[in-house]
Amino acid sequence: MPAATTEQSLNVISLILHAGVVVQLVMFALLLASLYSWYLIARLSIGFKKAGQQDQQFNKIFWSGAELATLFKNAQTKPNREGLENIFHDGYSEYHKLQKRQANLQQSLDGTERILRVSLSREQAGLEHGLSALASIGSVAPYVGLFGTVWGIMTAFIGLSSAEQVTLATVAPGIAEALIATAIGLFAAIPAVLAFNHFTAKGESLYENRALFAEEMSARLQRQTLAPELED
Template identity: 85%
Template structure:
């Protein structure tokens, strides 16, 4: 059994090595796409885990009874703030600016909400970097592999046109070489599609949580403005 497996593996390698130049280039391109796909999957996985962890930490601090000016001062001292902390910083900073300009409560809250939405979108864009590439790999890779297969089969049949006798033994290697391109294309596409769907769902869930935080923060700012003695 081990001997048969080894021979089969060697046969596949031989088929790849003896494939046409165009088919080999297609395989190389798909292999690079697969490597890029797995790199992005690892990067997105780490990014979402860190984002969730930091958001949960700041959310606990936000609802621990800490005063908003104190949270704002702490956020100002951090150069690498991100996630909810950065959204809070941007929103509260705008609220303070509008307050200094003697804007009424409605104008201050509207301006703060706009900044919160902008900051939220900016944070999500940074977190989702790479998702579009995964989508492209997942949608294009099968077609690239199919192109390699069609080209390989076409080349194989052109070569057979000059043969005196055509048998299954002469046709099979050329078709097998061509079909490997489709297999590699699917190998690159399937993980990319699954990862894209997975991280898209995680991104939507995280966005909803952050949007809810922005609404809660606006409500808390309103309570602070109406009853400053409760917050300050």
């Protein structure tokens, strides 16, 4: 019988079911936060992988010797442009408009670089959507779990105040029920923090590569514009 009692007291599901209403609500909220964080992790992982592959593919095409005007026409035919291709499209579109208005070389390059930076920031913001939620879950979940633990311990001791005899057997279940909230909080927070750090580093690396592409594109546009003048 003692062995059966010990096994029952260590049953996590049983402890959760016997916890107070407030502690159960805290656990449920943390469970939802954990599921949401794993959804974000999966979505960000797929998004970053797809973005890396698309950028690598377009970079090869960009440096294959194809004319910029040809690349621009090809990009115009794609309604769902993403990554470097969309950044290139926005930048070249602005450059083409300024050239039609007979802007000088410096004005055209300055305007193109501004649009490239705006497009780059827009693409990066869309790619990193969800990182702030991961950061919030990682930082808040342990404190929410601690709140559930403190509340559960308070409730357990209040219930014991009316008991005639207090033993470890009467105290342990209430404390164990309360501590589960902290455990669930850590279970939700640790993957979220690790994923946030991982995707932040990947985002910075991707941003640097795209920013380098924008500079290379500006240099290529400058060479393309100066070439006819040098021939004259």
